[in-house]
Amino acid sequence: MTSYKELGLVNTREMFAKAVAGGYAIPAFNFNTLEQMQAIVQAAVETKSPVIMQVSKGARNYANGTILRYMAQGAVEYAKELGCENPQIVLHLDHGDSFELCKECIDNGFSSVMFDGSSLPYEENIRITKQVVEYAHAHDVTVEAELGVLAGVEDEVQAEESHYTKPEEVVDFSTRSGCDSLAISIGTSHGAYKFTPEQCTRDPKTGKLVPPPLAFDILHEIEKKLPGFPNVLHGSSSVPQDEVDTINAHGGKLPDAVGIPEEQLREASKSAVCKINIDSDIRLAMTAAIRKHFDEKPGDFDPRQYLKPARENMKKMYIHKIVEVLGSNDKL
Ligand code: G3H
Ligand code: 13P
Ligand code: ZN
Numbered sequence: 665m666t667s668y669k670e671l672g673l674v675n676t677r678e679m680f681a682k683a684v685a686g687g688y689a690i691p692a693f694n695f696n697t698l699e700q701m702q703a704i705v706q707a708a709v710e711t712k713s714p715v716i717m718q719v720s721k722g723a724r725n726y727a728n729g730t731i732l733r734y735m736a737q738g739a740v741e742y743a744k745e746l747g748c749e750n751p752q753i754v755l756h757l758d759h760g761d762s763f764e765l766c767k768e769c770i771d772n773g774f775s776s777v778m779f780d781g782s783s784l785p786y787e788e789n790i791r792i793t794k795q796v797v798e799y800a801h802a803h804d805v806t807v808e809a810e811l812g813v814l815a816g817v818e819d820e821v822q823a824e825e826s827h828y829t830k831p832e833e834v835v836d837f838s839t840r841s842g843c844d845s846l847a848i849s850i851g852t853s854h855g856a857y858k859f860t861p862e863q864c865t866r867d868p869k870t871g872k873l874v875p876p877p878l879a880f881d882i883l884h885e886i887e888k889k890l891p892g893f894p895n896v897l898h899g900s901s902s903v904p905q906d907e908v909d910t911i912n913a914h915g916g917k918l919p920d921a922v923g924i925p926e927e928q929l930r931e932a933s934k935s936a937v938c939k940i941n942i943d944s945d946i947r948l949a950m951t952a953a954i955r956k957h958f959d960e961k962p963g964d965f966d967p968r969q970y971l972k973p974a975r976e977n978m979k980k981m982y983i984h985k986i987v988e989v990l991g992s993n994d995k996l
Contacts, residue, residue, distance in 0.1 A: 666733075667803065668775035672740035673755050675775045675806040679714045680845060680894040680938045688991035689933035692716035692896075693982065694758060694943035696723045699950070699975040701735050705742045705753075707982035711993040714752035716776070716939065719769075720759055733773045752996060756808075758941070766796045770805050778808040778847070786833070793841035801842070808939070811837050812849030814899050831885035838890060845894040845939060848886060850879040852899035856908075856921040856944045864922060872905060873922040878932065887936045894938040901944035902926045902989075904981075907952040914955035921948075926989050933990050940990055946978050953977035 668675070676690070683690050691708075695701050695717050708715040717739060719732050727735075736755040743751035756776040757769040766777040779796040781789030793809040800807045812829030829848040838846055852858070864873040886895060903923030911918055929940060953974040957964065964970060987993045 665771050666773040668773045671737040671773050673775040674752055676754055677806050683938035684892055684936055687934045689938050689940045690714055690716055690992055691986055691990050692718050692939050692941045694718050696727050699971050701739055703975050703979040705739045707979050709743050709746040709748045711986045712996045713986045713992040716754040716756050718756040718758040763792055763795050767799055770803050776806045780810045782810040782813050790841045793843055797842040806844040808845045809841055809843035810847035814849050814853045828879055828882050831889050834886050834889050845896050847896040847898050850882050852897055852924055854899045856903050858923055861920055875922050878928050895936050896939040897937050898941045900924055900929055900940045901942050907948040910952040911955055914959040916955055929989050949977045949981040950974045
């Protein structure tokens, strides 16, 4: 058993309370590689931002859960080395799909876990979330739950209203499950293809897809039912078109990739949305830099030659998100 406290990590309780009161959101960045971890820490330290470093099941399969845990511990030490006296770094399990996985992560030094029961029947979602909460709280670990189904082309679910979080359920769900924060569905979805071309309109000037707006009416209803309760947005990449264009200009093929406009995320950050999950945009930033590098320098084969510009481009993206979208800078 390793407590996250021994590793210098923190849970989300205090940072969410501050974010809700201050009208900003905490960035939650997925990480799988050393370069992502380094760039997250550099960006968080330079902007004086708290940060959630999150690990998906896919990340654990790719990089090994133990290694990622030690990388998070390394992140705390690296932040101190970069001059941050009191780093506010959370190690979070993203989309945990069972009590056993959540428990394993808590036992191995995670300071926050998500139990994603969004695909389960309502009562089953409450039952397992509550089980996770009881174990987590006994170790001062915070728990994110999910209510509502994120629409998306990946899982062939259409963005119908019936999949949005039902505001009339949030009080019952959060009270009975005891969760610390709630991931809600208001029109975001995972990946770089969040909407089909049929769900969008097209900008006549650029030819680019314009996605349907987020359901702010539902967000406001949820806020009215649960004033001050921390809400979470998954699937919040914006799919920056300059990165997509760079990828496509250097041999990639990402036609009609589209995300959530940053203005809408900025708007959501000012309300009770206090955690915003971003993964795909970082993947795009990394891929764009690497594709460009190989195109321009086909003779390079030392990974450091192309991972360095990839890391720099990711860092730029992390800083942009923190300062221009979430507003979590200067909060340490
Ligand atoms: O929720 C999805 C995240 O982007 C993680 O994706 O499961 O491919 O690591 P992944
Ligand atoms: P994106 O795919 O939009 O970056 O969402 C990531 C996410 O929600 C991770 O849980
Ligand atoms: Zn997610």
